[in-house]
Amino acid sequence: MADMKRMAGRRVLVTGGAGEIGHAVARRLADEGAAIALLDIDRDKLDAVADRFAGQDVEITRHVCDVTDAAAVADTVSAIERHAGPIYALFNNAGYQGAFAPVHQYPGEDFARVMQINVTGAFHILQAVSARMVATGGGAIVNTASMAGVSGPPNMPAYAASKSAMIGLTLTAAKDLAPHAIRVNAVSPGFIGPGFMWERQVEQQAAADSPYYARDPATVADQMIASVPMARYGQLEEIAGVVAFLLSDDASYMTGTNLPIAGGGQ
Ligand SMILES: NC(=O)c1ccc[n+]([C@@H]2O[C@H](COP(=O)([O-])OP(=O)(O)OC[C@H]3O[C@@H](n4cnc5c(N)ncnc54)[C@H](O)[C@@H]3O)[C@@H](O)[C@H]2O)c1
Numbered sequence: 001m002a003d004m005k006r007m008a009g010r011r012v013l014v015t016g017g018a019g020e021i022g023h024a025v026a027r028r029l030a031d032e033g034a035a036i037a038l039l040d041i042d043r044d045k046l047d048a049v050a051d052r053f054a055g056q057d058v059e060i061t062r063h064v065c066d067v068t069d070a071a072a073v074a075d076t077v078s079a080i081e082r083h084a085g086p087i088y089a090l091f092n093n094a095g096y097q098g099a100f101a102p103v104h105q106y107p108g109e110d111f112a113r114v115m116q117i118n119v120t121g122a123f124h125i126l127q128a129v130s131a132r133m134v135a136t137g138g139g140a141i142v143n144t145a146s147m148a149g150v151s152g153p154p155n156m157p158a159y160a161a162s163k164s165a166m167i168g169l170t171l172t173a174a175k176d177l178a179p180h181a182i183r184v185n186a187v188s189p190g191f192i193g194p195g196f197m198w199e200r201q202v203e204q205q206a207a208a209d210s211p212y213y214a215r216d217p218a219t220v221a222d223q224m225i226a227s228v229p230m231a232r233y234g235q236l237e238e239i240a241g242v243v244a245f246l247l248s249d250d251a252s253y254m255t256g257t258n259l260p261i262a263g264g265g266q
Helices: 020-031 043-051 070-083 108-136 157-180 196-207 217-226 236-247
Strands: 011-015 035-040 060-064 089-092 139-144 182-189 258-261
Touching: 011 020, 011 070, 011 108, 020 035, 020 043, 020 089, 020 236, 035 043, 043 060, 060 070, 070 108, 089 108, 089 236, 108 139, 108 157, 108 182, 139 157, 139 236, 157 182, 157 258, 182 236, 196 217, 236 258
Parallel strands: 011 035, 011 089, 035 060, 089 139, 139 182, 182 258
Antiparallel strands: none
16 A cells, blocks of 8 residues: 555655654655655654665655744744745644543643643644645645543543644644645544553553552553454554545545544544
């Protein structure tokens, strides 16, 4: 499927581009012919991921940027356009899972941090990029929400609230930007693994001492998988395929959707 070249001649900005889902999506879009601008706050991880594209026939640029810093985001987006060219598509994906604690004990500072990265940061990127897309005549955007934003997993009040907000932001942005030929959709991954977020989630839920999960990570992993009708976690490539579809012209009549990628689970 990746031998399709649906993104030939198109530049895509991938935020959280040094992370697991960001990397997988960048890989898939590059395979489909896209030029890639990878953005992340973590310089070392960003270099490691970008270096993995070396020697391949892919135009790739790397951008260290904190999405919570509106001025830095504006500067980065204009630098990409100045030095590389117009951004046709955006995968708005940088995110932070937050602490694991029930709502009555959740650390307030961490709640603010989760909202700052996952909501305000996503808004900064969405605003800066969509303003350029309005000027250049259109584009496509995918925001990374989560099943947590509709199911409300225990011990994750900040993350769940932030991902619900991402869904709301997607719905309004789709309406605001449709007159400018910009489509805006969201994806909501469920349990995706293996990887940092999966391992961390399993460990932290086990440590949260709640009535919902066992106290050891291996049993928590089994409990989570047992809640998924397809009885497994999703692979990174299974996110990448859906994002590539939504950013391509194959999804030309789709905007304002939030697609679950969760094996039938919540
Ligand atoms: N992995 C899952 O199971 C899962 C499920 C649902 C949703 N998601 C969402 O998918 C997205 C990607 O997650 P992932 O699994 O690849 O995790 P990850 O931790 O591997 O990637 C997240 C990336 O975002 C970057 N980032 C964090 N704060 C930033 C900031 N302020 N500015 C710029 N970059 C920043 C991190 O450095 C990291 O590289 C996140 O939005 C996450 O909430 C993941």
